[in-house]
Amino acid sequence: ICWSAKGGWHRPRVQPYGPIPLDPAASVLHYAQEIFEGIKAYRHADGSIHTFRPDRNAARLQASARRLALPELPTEYFIQSLRELIAVDGRWVPTGADQSLYLRPFMFAKEAFLGVRAAQKVAYYVIASPAGAYFTGGVKPxxxxxxxxxxxxxxxxxxxxxxxxxxxxxxxxxxxxxxxxxxxxxxxxxxxxxxxxxxxxxxxxxxxxxxxxxxxxxxxxxxxxxxxxxxxxxxxxxxxxxxxxxxxxxxxxxxxxxxxxxxxxxxxxxxxxxxxxxxxxxxxxxxGELALSLREELTDIQYGRREDKHGWLLRLDA
Ligand code: PMP
Structure with a gap:
């Protein structure tokens, strides 16, 4: 999705993975005006695909945007961006235990100029990468x-x-x-x-x-x-x-x-x-025992093996 001071958010689309064209004067390359998020998609035993508390990631991205003088992406657009990616690439959400599709939403200033000020042109993307179990052979201290x-x-x-x-x-x-x-x-x-x-x-x-x-x-x-x-x-x-x-x-x-x-x-x-x-x-x-037992409870919720009593999961593929 693109954003400009004049046009607001526009042009949402899913495109094949590849290099992003950037002007050498794009302000992100010089003044680091960029923000990102990290969130996962989990496959449940019935095949359905879920993500975890995306409203929180959306709110944090908005808070990061305010601090970095970037435009706030509305929560509904954030969630829509994850849904549309999964609609095209859902097959990449793995089925194995403790595996997931890591989603990386990010936003950067792409306006080309060399003065130091907040950019008036911005892009927001989401890329994804299958993530295996972080620890192979059990969780290690x-x-x-x-x-x-x-x-x-x-x-x-x-x-x-x-x-x-x-x-x-x-x-x-x-x-x-x-x-x-x-x-x-x-x-x-x-x-x-x-x-x-x-x-x-x-x-x-x-x-x-x-x-x-x-x-x-x-x-x-x-x-x-x-x-x-x-x-x-x-x-x-x-x-x-x-x-x-x-x-x-x-x-x-x-x-x-x-x-x-x-x-x-x-x-x-x-x-x-x-x-x-x-x-x-x-x-x-x-x-102690608590870290690993909380870990098990949380991953059980994320993978649909235990009741989601706080309503943290959001189904992405329906
Ligand atoms: N601190 C830093 C600096 C991080 O990069 C992360 C990972 N996003 C966290 C804490 C943990 O945040 P979360 O549980 O939302 O992944």
């Missing part, structure tokens, strides 16, 4: 590198938006994590509160039944996190969204108050954190 040198986002910046710049700024820290033998990096803010991983939110489980996740104006509000916290609340856990410092994390694990730490996001769903590694320390993290 990950080692997390504590990034002391690099921040992902700053106060008043774009950390809450799903925009490429946040990921660009996380790449060097991710390379550092890999060089240190870690799978992922965890970012702190200027107050040394825990923010998130490069592409996942973090959740802490306390011994007394509290489930705590960082509240911050510079992290992405994960839809997986929101759903898992709802399921935890349904089970009687007390959910807290509040700042949690790196000291509280390390001391909580040392004293036994924190009994489990996990990361979550659309791609991997839930990943237990098995070690926190930093300059001069390598601290094993306690592994």
């Amino acid at each position: 990950v080692r997390i590198w504590l990034s002391e040198e690099y921040a992902r986002a700053g106060k008043g910046g774009t950390g809450k938006a799903k925009t490429g710049g946040n990921y660009a700024s996380s790449l060097l820290a991710q390379s550092e994590a890999s060089a240190k033998g870690c799978d992922q990096v965890v970012f702190l803010n200027e107050k040394r509160d825990v923010e998130e991983l490069g592409g996942m939110n973090v959740v802490f489980v306390f011994k007394d039944g509290r489930v705590v996740t960082p509240e911050s104006d510079s992290i992405l509000e994960g839809i997986t996190r929101d759903s898992l916290l709802q399921l935890a609340e349904d089970r009687g856990y007390t959910v807290e969204k509040r700042p949690i410092s790196i000291d509280e994390w390390r001391e909580g694990v040392a004293s036994g108050d924190i009994v489990e730490v996990f990361a979550c996001g659309t791609a991997a769903v839930v990943t237990p954190i098995g070690a926190l590694v930093g300059d001069g320390f390598d601290e094993p993290q306690p592994l």
Whole structure:
């Protein structure tokens, strides 16, 4: 779908996958005015195709658009774009356990000019790619590198938006994590509160039944996190969204108050954190039952194996 300041949203269509023509002066290439989403389509046992809480992805795309001075795509257009793609390409939604079709809606500024201002011409696309099970041979706890040198986002910046710049700024820290033998990096803010991983939110489980996740104006509000916290609340856990410092994390694990730490996001769903590694320390993290049991409950809902009591699924192929 295209957008222009004069004509609004127009020209919705499905076209064969291929390169996108872009003027070398297209402002996205210079000023990174772009946003995206990540959402999956799941095939149920009866063959039907469903997606999970697309209204949330649409709302987050709209919030990202506001922050990046892009036009807001109405929720109905967002959902229509997924439906039309599935109408043409539904055969690509796999049938295997834990497999899905990953959908990547994205929007960028395509107006050609070199001044720094919000573009008046924009394009919105959705591409898709079959995604196998994220973990082969079972879910494995990950080692997390504590990034002391690099921040992902700053106060008043774009950390809450799903925009490429946040990921660009996380790449060097991710390379550092890999060089240190870690799978992922965890970012702190200027107050040394825990923010998130490069592409996942973090959740802490306390011994007394509290489930705590960082509240911050510079992290992405994960839809997986929101759903898992709802399921935890349904089970009687007390959910807290509040700042949690790196000291509280390390001391909580040392004293036994924190009994489990996990990361979550659309791609991997839930990943237990098995070690926190930093300059001069390598601290094993306690592994508990909650992460994997919430993971099972959530994927059961997504794949239609369990009742969708919150009405989170939307059928795409009918
Ligand atoms: N934080 C970041 C930086 C991410 O890229 C993602 C993945 N979209 C998440 C958190 C988790 O969000 P969600 O559960 O909506 O996939």
